[in-house]
Amino acid sequence: MWHWLFTVGLLQTILAYLATSGFGVLLNIPRRAVNLSGWVGAAGWLTYEVLYQVLPLAIDVKLAIGNLVAAVVIGVASGLAARYKQMPMIIFNIPSLVPLVPGGQSYRVVRNLVTGQPQVANQYLAQVVIIAGVIALGFLIAEFINRLLWHFSH
Amino acid sequence: MERENLVMQTTLLAGAILLENGAEIARVEDTMQRITTNAGYPNAQIFVLLTGITVALPDAAASQVRAIHRRGMDLEKVDQVNTLSREFATHRIDLPEFATALKHVNQAVPTFPFSWLLLAALVVSVTLMVAFTGHATPADLITCALAGVLGFAAFYWINHFGQIRFLSEFIGAFLIGLVTLIGFYLTPTGYHPDAIIIGAVMPLVPGVAITNAVRDTMTGNLLSGPARAIEAILSAAAIGLGIALTSIFY
Numbered sequence: 001m002w003h004w005l006f007t008v009g010l011l012q013t014i015l016a017y018l019a020t021s022g023f024g025v026l027l028n029i030p031r032r033a034v035n036l037s038g039w040v041g042a043a044g045w046l047t048y049e050v051l052y053q054v055l056p057l058a059i060d061v062k063l064a065i066g067n068l069v070a071a072v073v074i075g076v077a078s079g080l081a082a083r084y085k086q087m088p089m090i091i092f093n094i095p096s097l098v099p100l101v102p103g104g105q106s107y108r109v110v111r112n113l114v115t116g117q118p119q120v121a122n123q124y125l126a127q128v129v130i131i132a133g134v135i136a137l138g139f140l141i142a143e144f145i146n147r148l149l150w151h152f153s154h
Numbered sequence: 155m156e157r158e159n160l161v162m163q164t165t166l167l168a169g170a171i172l173l174e175n176g177a178e179i180a181r182v183e184d185t186m187q188r189i190t191t192n193a194g195y196p197n198a199q200i201f202v203l204l205t206g207i208t209v210a211l212p213d214a215a216a217s218q219v220r221a222i223h224r225r226g227m228d229l230e231k232v233d234q235v236n237t238l239s240r241e242f243a244t245h246r247i248d249l250p251e252f253a254t255a256l257k258h259v260n261q262a263v264p265t266f267p268f269s270w271l272l273l274a275a276l277v278v279s280v281t282l283m284v285a286f287t288g289h290a291t292p293a294d295l296i297t298c299a300l301a302g303v304l305g306f307a308a309f310y311w312i313n314h315f316g317q318i319r320f321l322s323e324f325i326g327a328f329l330i331g332l333v334t335l336i337g338f339y340l341t342p343t344g345y346h347p348d349a350i351i352i353g354a355v356m357p358l359v360p361g362v363a364i365t366n367a368v369r370d371t372m373t374g375n376l377l378s379g380p381a382r383a384i385e386a387i388l389s390a391a392a393i394g395l396g397i398a399l400t401s402i403f404y
Contacts, residue, residue, distance in 0.1 A: 015285040019356075022277035025266050026306075026357055027176070029229040045285070088236045090177060091229050094362055098278070099285060103361025104352050106386070107327075110394025115401060128364065136368040 004053060009046065016045030016099050024095035033091050036081050041096035044074035048100060063127060064134050067100055071135040074100075075142020079149070093139070102131040157249075158214040161193045164253045166220040169200075169207045171235050171260055175228040178366055179204070179375040185239055189252075192243050204378040224317075225385070227362070234259045268310075275306035275357045283353025291344035297337035301354035305330035309358055320392040323358055327396025330354045335400045347404065355393055360386040 020041025024034050048070035055062050078092035105124045112121035169186045173179075182202050186209065190198035199217075201208040204225070210217035235256065242252045266274075279302025284290045309326035312318065334350050363386035371379025 012285055015281040018277050019281040019285065022274040022281070023357070024229075025270055025274035026278065027227045027229050028231075028265050030233050031266075033233075087233050088181070090181065091233055094176065094227075094229065097362060097365060098356070099282060101361030101365055103356065103359030103364070103390075104286065106361065106364060106390040107355055107359055107393045107397065108352075110391045111398045111401065114395060114398035132364045132368045135365050136372050139369060140372065 001054070005050070009049060012049050013042045013046045017042040019098055020045075020095050023098040024091075027095055029091045029095060030087065033081075033085060033087055036085065037078075037092045037095045040074060040077045040081055040092050041099065043077055044070045044096050045099045047073045060126065060130060064130050067131050068134045068138045068141075070100055071097075071138025072142045072145070075139045076145050076149075079142065079146035097135065100131070100135060102128040105131070155214075155216075158211055158216050160249055160253060161190060161195060162209050162211065162216065162218040164193075164249065164256060165189045165198075165200075165209050166207055166218060167253070167256045167260065168235050168239065169202060169209075170220050170222060171231055171256065173202065173204070173207065173222050174224055175226060175231045176362075176366075177232050178373070179370050179378045180373045182207070185235070188243060189239055193249060202375075202378070204381045226313075228265075230265070231259055271310065272303050272307060276303050278302070278357050279306075279353045282356045283349050286352060287346065287349035289346040289349040291346070293337065293341040293345050294350055297334060297341075297345075298350045298353045300337075301330040301333040301350060302357060304333055305354055306357045320388055323389045323392040324396045326358050327355060327393040328399060331397045331400030335403055338404065351397055355397070358389075358393055360389045363389070 017038040021034050021038035024037045029037060048066040051066040051069055052062050055065060057065070074093055074096045078089045078096065081092045082089040105127045108124045109121045109128060112118070112124065165186050168189055169182050172182045172185060179202050183200050186200045186202070186207075187198070190196070190200070190209070190211070195211050195213060197212055199210040199212065204222070206219060206221045208217060208219050238247070238252060238255050238259070241247045242249075247255065276299050280295060280298050283294065283298045305326040308329050309322045312322035312325055316322070330351060334347050334354070337350070338345060338347055363382060367379050367382035367386055369379075370382055
């Protein structure tokens, strides 16, 4: 586990940082937020990857739990970043979702339907539904935690 | 009457900028409610749909509508509206200043130069290909970078000049598929077309839209959430079709 964390885990964190910053540029976030939102995205993806490695469960369950916890981490981290930088939360949590979000799966659903593999398409469709639902739920939980943090810090 | 008109128009403009540039419905409603409250109309009624906004001031027996035709993603504008709304709340700017500043936001806000966008598309494509699939042979990296940049460039130009929805996604994905296909015939070994495509489509794919659709539905916006989902499904379909057209030649 430790070995994994310092080799693949570290590499995945750097990749997620770059991907999130790049996606932030594509969404035209303010320049002074690019770096910080990159780190928020890296934290979320690392959480997901660690859970995916550690949990001894079926793939769909791992996807659900991993994305849920990662979304909570991203939501709370974006809340803190937003307060620190005095910017709306959306600037940090939307780019940070790019590694998690079921965009790749959604295109695979259509592609497999068109090329005549409905079973594969079904599998990916299930993943789209699970991931999208779980991320939305994770953000709700994060919102609640953010309110608690705000409540106790005042 | 003059002032009520200005309050409604300013609120509508702020809401429209937020909605057109990627904010969720709940955030749009919240910001608009704050603006009307700070302008002295705490019981204003705000009704936001994905395709149009209504604001009503019951005290003045007045209401106005604004239609939303275009939806994209520009978080810089969301940030600017947020900052202005905060300054208005703390009385650092008054209502006419707020209205002028909002018009300015809608017209000219600093954006990244096109070369930066291409570089960002390259970074997103290549890093996510490696992160998702673990494939990183030189042929994979080069083809993915080329495909990602070309696909995004086509998507951006068509969106910028033609404003034809879903065609931009379709052409972008088709070019990505084409580059990957050409690479497949040029490279003898160590080539993973599926990995390259999944990386290269990441700048185009509607992942955030799907998640926002679920989030909007969960906050009780039972019309706007599913509407967003339809939009996301259509763009996923455009991308999937674009790729599928080239994938029969493997």
